[in-house]
Amino acid sequence: MKIQKLTVENRPKAYALLQRAFPGSDYEAGLVRKLHENGRPLHEWVCIHIGKVIAYIAFSNAYHGGDICGMHLAPMAVAPDFQRQGVGAELLRFALRQEAIKSQPLFVLGEPGYYQRFGFEPCSLPICPFDTGNAHFLGMRNTVAASFVVGYEPEFMPAAKPSRHKGKKRRGR
Helix, strand or coil: CEEEECCHHHHHHHHHHHHHHCCCCCHHHHHHHHHHHCCCCEEEEEEEECCEEEEEEEEEEEEECCEEEEEEEEEEEECHHHCCCCHHHHHHHHHHHCCCCCCCCEEEECCHHHHHHHCCEECCCCECCCCHHHCCEEEECCCCCCCCECECCHHHCCCCCCCCCCCCCCCCC
16 A cells, blocks of 8 residues: 555546545535646545555645635545555544644544544634534644634535525516
């Protein structure tokens, strides 16, 4: 198994991995694809085993208003047939040692029991817009003392579903 930066050539393999790792959801693969298409700054790595991408991790900017206040870890995925074998843990430990990541405040919306093993701690500030009460929002090197809603790249916002007008139809006049 080899860990390396994600290359343009390996992007389709990463998208396919995200589809397999999150069955029934197009959100994660679509998110990463849109982040790439829109040229958003990302720090991302993959685990490669016998020519296949078996794990993926990405970090994107976290914002306080228009200012960068750290990085979000999202998404992170491991191929289903490689889960529970330490691949994700190895990839995360590797990423946390990288120059671009190791001194930044980090945030993750995830399973506290998993991420606390790597040094993430529950945080009440900043406020995560996707997690009421910040129950699954954790930070590392987080020194935020002011209350604000942490910002994500716009691609993280779920696409609005078309509204279905219920009730009586209005007649044109």
